[in-house]
Amino acid sequence: MVETRVKICGITRIEDGVAAAESGSWAVGFVLHAASPRLVSAAEAARIAKALPPGVLRVGVFLHAPAGLVRTVEAEVELDLVQLHGDGAEATCRAVGPERVILAARLARDGDVERALELPSAHVLVDHDRSLRVPASGTTDWNLAERLARRRELTLLAGGLTSDTVEGAIRRVRPWGVDVSRGVESAPGIKDKGRILEFVERVRRADAS
Numbered sequence: 001m002v003e004t005r006v007k008i009c010g011i012t013r014i015e016d017g018v019a020a021a022e023s024g025s026w027a028v029g030f031v032l033h034a035a036s037p038r039l040v041s042a043a044e045a046a047r048i049a050k051a052l053p054p055g056v057l058r059v060g061v062f063l064h065a066p067a068g069l070v071r072t073v074e075a076e077v078e079l080d081l082v083q084l085h086g087d088g089a090e091a092t093c094r095a096v097g098p099e100r101v102i103l104a105a106r107l108a109r110d111g112d113v114e115r116a117l118e119l120p121s122a123h124v125l126v127d128h129d130r131s132l133r134v135p136a137s138g139t140t141d142w143n144l145a146e147r148l149a150r151r152r153e154l155t156l157l158a159g160g161l162t163s164d165t166v167e168g169a170i171r172r173v174r175p176w177g178v179d180v181s182r183g184v185e186s187a188p189g190i191k192d193k194g195r196i197l198e199f200v201e202r203v204r205r206a207d208a209s
Contacts, residue, residue, distance in 0.1 A: 005177030010038035016191035027057035067095035107144035170206035
């Protein structure tokens with residue numbers, strides 16, 4: 001059975017990062033842009049990252065970030081990957097090394113799939129809004145996501161996923177991985193261990209089917 005990777009994003013506390021790691025998650029994400037309610041400083045992210053057990057990847061999430069800033073934070077936090085959204089993301093990706101980058105792609109129309117196939121990063125994250133500040137009801141177009149995932153292996157699916165929706169999303173899209181933040185929270189930036197475990201359990205159930 002091929003296991004869908006799980007990334008738990010928006011980690012702001014050590015206990016939440018540990019809970020994500022213990023659930024079998026592939027990666028945790030630290031949001032490093034000021035507009036997000038899940039903002040952590042580089043120093044806070046480094047403190048959490050150092051407390052995590054081995055085996056879970058540390059991902060820094062940036063919006064409109066120049067390469068110099070990304071490199072500085074990479075070194076301070078000891079990030080394994082960076083996730084780039086917004087203006088200049090492709091240029092920053094090329095500057096910091098495409099093999100270590102997850103680029104966000106918004107799929108709103110047919111042509112967006114072709115553009116996403118040409119992105120220079122190793123991984124692509126299908127999200128419904130590059131700003132990461134969409135309403136809770138926001139969703140991703142699974143039809144377009146499925147077309148991309150079929151043609152590009154390292155595709156992660158995000159956008160409003162919850163324990164109630166992730167099984168159907170995986171069965172429809174068959175992504176390489178899924179990304180969740182709000183869907184496993186009890187409050188913005190505060191993860192709930194039970195919800196993390198339930199989310200991962202639903203992912204494994206979808207894999208088994």
